[in-house]
Amino acid sequence: MTRFSATSVVARSPWPHRAAVLLVCMTLVLLWVGALVTSTNSGMAVPDWPTTYGYNPFFYPLQTWFNGPRQVFYEHSHRLLGSLIGTLAIGLVATSWFAERRRWAFRLTVVALGMVIVQGLLGGLRVTHRDRTLAQVHGCFGPLFFAVTVAIATVTSGWWSKAALRLDRRAGRLQRLAIATAAIAYLQLVLGTFVRHVSTQTSIGEFRFFAMFHLLTALVLTAHVVLVGFRVLRNFADERLLVRPALALFGLIAVQLCLGVGTWLTHYGPPAWLSDNGWFANNEWLAHYTVEAGSAWQTQITTAHVAVGSLIFGTSVALALRSWRLLQGMPAPRSAERPLAGVTA
Numbered sequence: 001m002t003r004f005s006a007t008s009v010v011a012r013s014p015w016p017h018r019a020a021v022l023l024v025c026m027t028l029v030l031l032w033v034g035a036l037v038t039s040t041n042s043g044m045a046v047p048d049w050p051t052t053y054g055y056n057p058f059f060y061p062l063q064t065w066f067n068g069p070r071q072v073f074y075e076h077s078h079r080l081l082g083s084l085i086g087t088l089a090i091g092l093v094a095t096s097w098f099a100e101r102r103r104w105a106f107r108l109t110v111v112a113l114g115m116v117i118v119q120g121l122l123g124g125l126r127v128t129h130r131d132r133t134l135a136q137v138h139g140c141f142g143p144l145f146f147a148v149t150v151a152i153a154t155v156t157s158g159w160w161s162k163a164a165l166r167l168d169r170r171a172g173r174l175q176r177l178a179i180a181t182a183a184i185a186y187l188q189l190v191l192g193t194f195v196r197h198v199s200t201q202t203s204i205g206e207f208r209f210f211a212m213f214h215l216l217t218a219l220v221l222t223a224h225v226v227l228v229g230f231r232v233l234r235n236f237a238d239e240r241l242l243v244r245p246a247l248a249l250f251g252l253i254a255v256q257l258c259l260g261v262g263t264w265l266t267h268y269g270p271p272a273w274l275s276d277n278g279w280f281a282n283n284e285w286l287a288h289y290t291v292e293a294g295s296a297w298q299t300q301i302t303t304a305h306v307a308v309g310s311l312i313f314g315t316s317v318a319l320a321l322r323s324w325r326l327l328q329g330m331p332a333p334r335s336a337e338r339p340l341a342g343v344t345a
Helices: 015-039 062-067 070-099 103-129 132-155 158-165 171-196 204-235 240-268 284-288 296-325
Strands: none
Touching: 015 070, 015 103, 015 132, 015 296, 062 070, 070 103, 103 132, 132 171, 132 296, 158 296, 171 204, 171 296, 204 240, 204 296, 240 296
């Protein structure tokens, strides 16, 4: 009995895709909570690892967890969510082992599992070594893992198989634009870690440099998102799985710009040239506005700014992969497929 058939390329199990989508959603939640940990300075609220104040983290007393200090609640929740993501990644690998025929797609799930392990170790070493640089690396690595989960969800979708039946050379320029957009979006996230993880050794000049570079990169990213959107709407208006991420990028970049302004205002207040002139100088709200460290507005807006940045990065990766798929034509031959677990040729 052979497992190959004429339709084996299209007829794929939906379970790897479902597992990947669940992992994407939960990873976004983890990124949000991780950003909240940094926004509230909760990174060292639990000083030991892998235990939590000497307890097995899964048996940490609920009363202490929920009724204790807010920083401990955020940090411990972050650790438990990380454990859940690791479990989901193991489930994705197991599901793909039994249901995914493509060797490279299965290997991608293994890469995702390896990244979860590395990210967990980075988070633990940040605690045990009390190293701010490790916190920055940890913050940069999380969005990379998110992008990999988005990639897995994209290549395991039903659309991915059906798209092999069409070939569109116009997707080449779109692919290059989407890849550049993803690269710029990730650069933004990296620059953001330098702005967020400011140490006592950071000079005002260094901070201003990273802040201005962050702002300039935001303008470049906005221009790229606009270019990508117009390219999709002009050449691929009938391809909804290209139009949707393009429109999503439009919306996300608009929200991100507003969150960026809000993040600056809640951390540093309005610029002097703005608050001292014209309508702003006579505005009653600005006249009484003061920056409150650790306020709800400050932490939530900043956290949302980081999370939306990861969403822009992930959406750009999905769009780049989908445009690349339209350039491939018919799929690879059967030799690129792997035997399913428990199935003999």
